[in-house]
Amino acid sequence: MRVRFAPSPTGYLHIGGARTCLFNWLYARAQGGSFVLRIEDTDQARSKKEYLEEILFSLKWLGLDWDELHYQSQRFDIYRQVAQKLLDAGLAYKAEDGSGAVIFRMPQKTLEIDDMIHGKITFDTGLIKDQVLIKSDQSPTYNFACVVDDAAMQITHIIRGDDHISNTPKQVVLYEALGYPLPKFAHIPMILGAGGGRMSKRAGATAISEYRSMGFLSGALVNYLMLLGWSPGNNQEIIALKDAIAKFDIQDANKTAATFDMNKLLWLNSQYIKSCPIEELAELVKPFLKERNLISDNNFDGKYLEDVLQLFKERASTLAELSDAMAFFFVKDVAMDPAAAEKFFAQDLNAAFGALRSRFAQLSDFSPPRIEEDFRRTAAEMGLSTKQLIHPLRVALSGKTVGPGMFEMIATLGRDRTLERIERAIQLYKNKSR
RNA sequence: GUCCCCAUCGUCUAGCCUGGUCUAGGACACGAGCUUUUCAAGCUUGCGACACCGGUUCGAAUCCGGUUGGGGACGCCA
Numbered sequence: 376m377r378v379r380f381a382p383s384p385t386g387y388l389h390i391g392g393a394r395t396c397l398f399n400w401l402y403a404r405a406q407g408g409s410f411v412l413r414i415e416d417t418d419q420a421r422s423k424k425e426y427l428e429e430i431l432f433s434l435k436w437l438g439l440d441w442d443e444l445h446y447q448s449q450r451f452d453i454y455r456q457v458a459q460k461l462l463d464a465g466l467a468y469k470a471e472d473g474s475g476a477v478i479f480r481m482p483q484k485t486l487e488i489d490d491m492i493h494g495k496i497t498f499d500t501g502l503i504k505d506q507v508l509i510k511s512d513q514s515p516t517y518n519f520a521c522v523v524d525d526a527a528m529q530i531t532h533i534i535r536g537d538d539h540i541s542n543t544p545k546q547v548v549l550y551e552a553l554g555y556p557l558p559k560f561a562h563i564p565m566i567l568g569a570g571g572g573r574m575s576k577r578a579g580a581t582a583i584s585e586y587r588s589m590g591f592l593s594g595a596l597v598n599y600l601m602l603l604g605w606s607p608g609n610n611q612e613i614i615a616l617k618d619a620i621a622k623f624d625i626q627d628a629n630k631t632a633a634t635f636d637m638n639k640l641l642w643l644n645s646q647y648i649k650s651c652p653i654e655e656l657a658e659l660v661k662p663f664l665k666e667r668n669l670i671s672d673n674n675f676d677g678k679y680l681e682d683v684l685q686l687f688k689e690r691a692s693t694l695a696e697l698s699d700a701m702a703f704f705f706v707k708d709v710a711m712d713p714a715a716a717e718k719f720f721a722q723d724l725n726a727a728f729g730a731l732r733s734r735f736a737q738l739s740d741f742s743p744p745r746i747e748e749d750f751r752r753t754a755a756e757m758g759l760s761t762k763q764l765i766h767p768l769r770v771a772l773s774g775k776t777v778g779p780g781m782f783e784m785i786a787t788l789g790r791d792r793t794l795e796r797i798e799r800a801i802q803l804y805k806n807k808s809r
Numbered sequence: 810g811u812c813c814c815c816a817u818c819g820u821c822u823a824g825c826c827u828g829g830u831c832u833a834g835g836a837c838a839c840g841a842g843c844u845u846u847u848c849a850a851g852c853u854u855g856c857g858a859c860a861c862c863g864g865u866u867c868g869a870a871u872c873c874g875g876u877u878g879g880g881g882a883c884g885c886c887a
């Protein structure tokens with residue numbers, strides 16, 4: 376069996392296209408067939424190299440590899456030849472306006488299509504007008520090139536969005552006119568935007584590459600896409616692409632349109648971040664840290680990065696969020712956010728900070744348990760509760776009121792940075808209160 | 810307007826084909842609690858759906874018809 380995904384490089388690869396591609400890919404891999412990628416670049420004016428590159432890049436990023444790659448722009452001669460055959464057979468005619476367009480004479484009949492997902496669908500072709508096959512600029516129309524290619528490339532199963540259901544009778548009559556064997560059709564439901572209508576920018580129609588730069592892991596996005604219109608069964612939600620192959624069958628796809636839900640995607644992404652091996656996560660997060668000027672190619676400490684990631688990997692839902700949350704580990708002078716400042720300047724803790732600084736300086740084993748021990752002793756000596764000291768200390772070290780566990784954080788930050796930041800906080804308070 | 814598709818919690822879905830085991834299961838989100846140095850995470854728990862009407866049947870979420878609602882297509886775009 377052979378399937379195909381046929382994107383048009385007149386726009387970026389979006390959620391709907393990616394899901395269609397995914398189902399085709401999954402079905403091909405499950406059945407041991409071939410997956411053909413066909414670029415439908417017949418509209419010379421609107422097709423852009425930039426879009427083509429984005430589409431190919433995004434498919435690779437998602438892990439959807441193809442067995443063959445074809446470009447319709449290189450096959451114009453074939454379409455014209457086939458059109459000529461229809462002309463010769465009297466099944467098509469030249470436009471009367473002398474424009475050079477070739478038009479197919481629509482037969483009048485009732486067509487019944489047996490869709491793999493919807494079952495029988497009937498159409499009355501008498502309601503469809505004659506279809507242009509070759510435009511006046513001699514380029515083929517979508518429905519024509521599509522049929523010629525699907526037949527030439529021996530596509531056996533056409534899996535596409537159900538917005539194409541109404542194109543199906545127009546294509547089937549062409550198969551019949553040309554004597555091509557009819558493929559099987561499987562029309563999968565569309566993905567709707569949050570409002571219930573077509574996906575808009577707001578609702579998530581953004582390019583797949585956009586999700587990448589927002590910090591989604593490709594595995595999480597692919598996993599989410601699989602769940603839209605299909606279920607692996609057994610109440611399973613998290614499933615890797617390679618494991619889905621064995622369970623996938625296009626006949627199990629839903630008929631009902633699904634609404635895109637960013638919350639669930641975010642949740643899945645957080646699950647993937649959480650379970651991602653730390654070395655891998657480090658590689659994934661590096662570009663985000665570089666983009667924020669937190670590390671550069673020659674200055675970063677791989678071990679330090681991994682240690683910091685351990686602290687944050689369970690508390691972020693995107694790589695972008697992760698990078699922002701851990702930024703203070705990589706800057707010289709931490710910026711204090713307004714809410715944190717309020718907490719920090721609430722009372723004079725310089726005596727306690729001073730005591731902490733000297734204790735930490737002398738600590739032989741700079742580990743979380745020892746740090747905690749010293750911290751609690753200091754708080755007790757100063758007549759402070761843990762809370763009274765821990766929150767301002769967090770602000771002093773991170774500039775924030777929220778973050779990972781204090782003692783692990785200090786240990787990971789390291790003695791030098793910790794002492795430096797405590798000292799800086801002491802000075803900051805002095806200057807402010809003066 | 811014409812044609813086509815669809816209809817289970819707010820959202821994604823399981824169940825539907827092969828009616829009874831469904832006082833309809835899971836996940837996200839939301840509420841509460843536990844844990845706790847904060848925020849998360851995690852765990853426990855709560856809220857929450859078979860669109861409506863009719864038919865078939867001893868029995869319908871499941872089968873049939875209609876209504877309503879939603880979506881899509883009607884380009885020399887793809």
